[in-house]
Amino acid sequence: MQHTYLLSPLGASTGASSIAMGLMHLADQRGLKAGFFLPVSQSVQSLSASFGSKPAMGMEQLQQYMSDGELDDALELMVASYEEQAADCDIVIVLGLASNDATPFATKVNSALAKSLDASVILVATDTEVNPQHMNRKLEIAAETYGGAIHGRALGVVINKAGAPRDVHGTIRPEMFDTQGREIPSLEALEKQLPIFRGGHFKLFGIIPWQSRLMAPRTIDINRVLPVQILHKGQAESRRIEHVSIGARSPGNLVEVLQPGTLVVTSGDRNDVLQAAALAEISGNPLAGVLLTGGLQPSEGTMKLIAPALELGLPVMVTKTATYPTATRLPALYPYTPEDDTERFASIIDHVVAHLQREKFREVISVEGERRLSPAAFRYNLVRVAKALKKTVVLPEGDEPRTVEAAIISANKGIAHCQLLADPAVIDDLLEKRGWSRPEQNFEVIDPRTIRNNYINSFVELRKHKGMNEVRARQLLEDSVVLGTMMLEQNDVDGLVSGAVHTTANTILPALQLIKTKPDASLVSSVFFMCLPDQVMVYGDCAVNPDPDAQQLADIAIQSADSAAAFGIPPRVAMISYSTGSSGSGADVEKVREATRIAKELRPDLVIDGPLQYDAATTASVAASKAPDSPVAGKATVIIFPDLNTGNTTYKAVQRSASVVSVGPMLQGLKKPVNDLSRGALVDDIVYTIALTAIQSGSEGELEK
Numbered sequence: 033m034q035h036t037y038l039l040s041p042l043g044a045s046t047g048a049s050s051i052a053m054g055l056m057h058l059a060d061q062r063g064l065k066a067g068f069f070l071p072v073s074q075s076v077q078s079l080s081a082s083f084g085s086k087p088a089m090g091m092e093q094l095q096q097y098m099s100d101g102e103l104d105d106a107l108e109l110m111v112a113s114y115e116e117q118a119a120d121c122d123i124v125i126v127l128g129l130a131s132n133d134a135t136p137f138a139t140k141v142n143s144a145l146a147k148s149l150d151a152s153v154i155l156v157a158t159d160t161e162v163n164p165q166h167m168n169r170k171l172e173i174a175a176e177t178y179g180g181a182i183h184g185r186a187l188g189v190v191i192n193k194a195g196a197p198r199d200v201h202g203t204i205r206p207e208m209f210d211t212q213g214r215e216i217p218s219l220e221a222l223e224k225q226l227p228i229f230r231g232g233h234f235k236l237f238g239i240i241p242w243q244s245r246l247m248a249p250r251t252i253d254i255n256r257v258l259p260v261q262i263l264h265k266g267q268a269e270s271r272r273i274e275h276v277s278i279g280a281r282s283p284g285n286l287v288e289v290l291q292p293g294t295l296v297v298t299s300g301d302r303n304d305v306l307q308a309a310a311l312a313e314i315s316g317n318p319l320a321g322v323l324l325t326g327g328l329q330p331s332e333g334t335m336k337l338i339a340p341a342l343e344l345g346l347p348v349m350v351t352k353t354a355t356y357p358t359a360t361r362l363p364a365l366y367p368y369t370p371e372d373d374t375e376r377f378a379s380i381i382d383h384v385v386a387h388l389q390r391e392k393f394r395e396v397i398s399v400e401g402e403r404r405l406s407p408a409a410f411r412y413n414l415v416r417v418a419k420a421l422k423k424t425v426v427l428p429e430g431d432e433p434r435t436v437e438a439a440i441i442s443a444n445k446g447i448a449h450c451q452l453l454a455d456p457a458v459i460d461d462l463l464e465k466r467g468w469s470r471p472e473q474n475f476e477v478i479d480p481r482t483i484r485n486n487y488i489n490s491f492v493e494l495r496k497h498k499g500m501n502e503v504r505a506r507q508l509l510e511d512s513v514v515l516g517t518m519m520l521e522q523n524d525v526d527g528l529v530s531g532a533v534h535t536t537a538n539t540i541l542p543a544l545q546l547i548k549t550k551p552d553a554s555l556v557s558s559v560f561f562m563c564l565p566d567q568v569m570v571y572g573d574c575a576v577n578p579d580p581d582a583q584q585l586a587d588i589a590i591q592s593a594d595s596a597a598a599f600g601i602p603p604r605v606a607m608i609s610y611s612t613g614s615s616g617s618g619a620d621v622e623k624v625r626e627a628t629r630i631a632k633e634l635r636p637d638l639v640i641d642g643p644l645q646y647d648a649a650t651t652a653s654v655a656a657s658k659a660p661d662s663p664v665a666g667k668a669t670v671i672i673f674p675d676l677n678t679g680n681t682t683y684k685a686v687q688r689s690a691s692v693v694s695v696g697p698m699l700q701g702l703k704k705p706v707n708d709l710s711r712g713a714l715v716d717d718i719v720y721t722i723a724l725t726a727i728q729s730g731s732e733g734e735l736e737k
Contacts, residue, residue: 035123036151037187040142041130042174047192048156051240052125053377054384055154058393059123061412067121071110071145072129088113091134098137106141107148114149126151143177146185153178154237155189158196159216164225171228181234188235190388191222196242216241219389235395238388246380248272248293249365250373251321251347257364260349263329266321267345273320276362278355283308295320297359300328300350307334310341321347325355410561410568411720413600414695418723419446421730423526425722428516430454430477432532436462438718443474447719448726451476451525453512484509487518494521494546517542520704527725531709532718536575540699543706553701555580557588558708559595560683560696561724569650570596570603570670574679575697575708585627586634589672591700593638596670599727605631606649606668607642608678612658624674639663646671646682684712695720698728705729 037055041048052068059066072094073087088110097106118124126149129138146153155174157167171189175181195216219239223229229236251268254260262268277289279298283305290296290312296319298305309322324330329350335342342348351358369376425442429435430452436459439450452459456477463470484506491505509515513534519525530539540556549556559572572592573580580588585607593603609624611617621643628642641664648658648665655666673679687694693716697708705728707721 036118036126036149037123038126038128038142038146038149038151038153040128040146040153040155040174040178041138042155042157042170042189044130044132045193046130046156046158047240048127048130050246050380050384051154051156051190051192052127053381054388055125055393057381057385058388058390059125062394064122065120067118067124069114069117069124069126071114071126072141074127074130086113086117094141095134098141103141103144107144110145111148124149139177146178151185152187153185154187157189157191159191159194164222168226168228171226171234175228175234181228182231183233186234188237188392190237190240192240193242194239197244235392236389237392238384240384240387243383244274245272245293246376246383248274248320248376249370250376251295251349253365253370253373254295254323254349254362256370257361258351258353258358260323260351262347262349263324263335264342264346264348266342266347267318268321268347268349271318271320271345271347273362273365275320276359278359279305279309279322280355287312290317290319292318293320295362296322297325297355297362298322299355300324300326300330303330303334306330306348307338310338310346313341313344313346318344319346321349323358324348324350325353325358327352410563410600410695411693414720414723414727415445415447417730418448418726421726422446422449423726423729424449424451425527425529425725426451426453426516426519426525427722428453428512428528428530429532429534430512431458431462433462433466434713434715434718435532437466437468437715438722439475440468440471441715441719442722443471446474447723448527449474449476450722451478451519453478453480453516455479480512480515483519484515487515487522490522491518491546511538511542513538514542514546517546517706520706521546526729527705527707529707529709529718529721529725531707532711532713535711536697536708539706539708540576543699543702547702547704547706549701550703553591554587555584556699556701557591558697558699559592560694561599561698561720562683562686563693563695564686564690567669568601569668570601571679571683572670572672572700573676574673574683575710576676576699578676580675582623582626583630585623585672585674586630589627589631589640589670590635590638592670592672593635593640595698595700599724601669603638603670604664604668605638605640605642605670605672606644606664607631607640607672607674608646608649609643609674610645611643612645612648612665613643613662620674627672641665642672644668684710693717693720695724698724 039048039052056066056068070087073090094106097103128142129135131138172181175184175186178185216239219236223236228234249272251271251273272293273295274293276295276297279286279296279302286308290309296305296309306322309319313319425448427435427439427450431454439452442448442450454477456479459477487509488502488505491509492500492502513530516528520528557573557577558575559570560574562569562571570592573588577584589605589607593605596603607624607628609621611621624643628640631640641662644659644665647654649668649671652666655662659665673682683694686692695717699706699708705725707725709718709721
């Protein structure tokens, strides 16, 4: 059964779109397919585009309907658009209108739309009302619009931007230094203060504290509100404007405002201000940039003088607009998040989700049916379970930059205790050059030279049947992957992740020699967890076995199905070929057909079918014509490729073309978890592979909970 939730903003600039993103993420984590619906185009077009939806109508069109007294006609168009966009969703988040000078009818439209869509309502307020009595009255009046706080549609409220800095008129001013934030009440205190919450019918779903960086646009985004010429781009694409300072003072009086994240706006002939900004940059205060006004540009000599600051990334731009109108236009940057600013979107979602009351939402959001494991749900569960297990994962490629960054992220999130095998001096230098902070815990750098001798005797004992001796063991342990594998074999760590710079053979061979396979495993294979836009699929084998025979292919299918089930994915296994069913013939097709027969015979409990072409396996419309009687076609979750050439090519094409996070490859069949990375792995790929490895070393079944 589909559920619809309308977010009703109580005033302007409540940040209701941020709450919408947070709610959709929460729903996705629970495996629910969430849709976003924008009834009227507003100042959140980037949000609408990000979720693949389109407004039902433009604002001018709605204004015309309202002036003509034709609200019902407007609602008819909105509902039609809603039905088209929300047809296959479990829940739909509808962003209501915010009341402002252009939309005095917002409350009327929101109320009518909630009835038309049979939507429950969540109010979105800010902490504008300092007096609790005023806040309570405001919420009661808003709830009455939807039938009251006890028996109506209004489920509760989210208070956003709590503690935001405001000017004397109460307007949020994120761009200025001289604004004061407010003390944020605790959720428990506010629930006790406001009578509307005491009955338990109307809920306080969360208090989202103000965080200036979430509102901060990138320096490069200035060109969205001002015509600018870039004199030096520097790090304009990554630095953010947290404050704006008008450089009208003398340099000596600018010291207190030349802080990280400050955009200095000054006349183009104020070389002294530009030089002061450069000194601040060199002193370790990365400014958002310097914006020179009046169309005046610094001399070539001045630019040479500030060259050290430019090398550090200080952006310098110039606009023909005068200083005052420039400063007054800059605040227009803050409410708008460009579609390509994925970092800001992600930060907003993380912040909102961290402060929403999950259990309260669970009480009101309930959907029956099979749980769909979305990418967000899969990644969320990986991190959740890995954090609980508190495992140690060794990273033999300890000085590889992507690996170091992934280790920092994993440590900060508590995913695992990461041990980097590297020269500590190299790591210190890398951290300084990249501007990364060393995590206070879960991050350890081990110099391989200090521990190699600890494993020589054990290495000789394990390989003595192959003629291993101390001299040869010492030589082999010079390889950090071999050393890390010995650490795992000796139970000094719980798992190993490598492959960012080493080949698959470099990672797997030591594991086969020292860790060995499980008693019931006939071979080692691999799977990728492919985080596609709507679901997570399992691809196997894309990394290990070049050309498996029918028996081996059947074993790979069984291993992959079990891995899918262990990580919460209902296994429906498609054996891939260039032919579907009995439509083709040839040695390659026959191998897949025989492998399917063997797998079914060995594991009759599995839902498995083949040969199937990829489109028949994954696309319902194609399956209906090519394999109408297949229990797998059109809804496969586990894809088994006939050989390494096909599998590796397909996974990389999907990963790169669709910007998909691929977690893995996860090796199957070893006694202890050793996981290989693609040499083209992204930092996110490594982070989630670390989490996956930690879980493998614990209890995989925990992920299904």
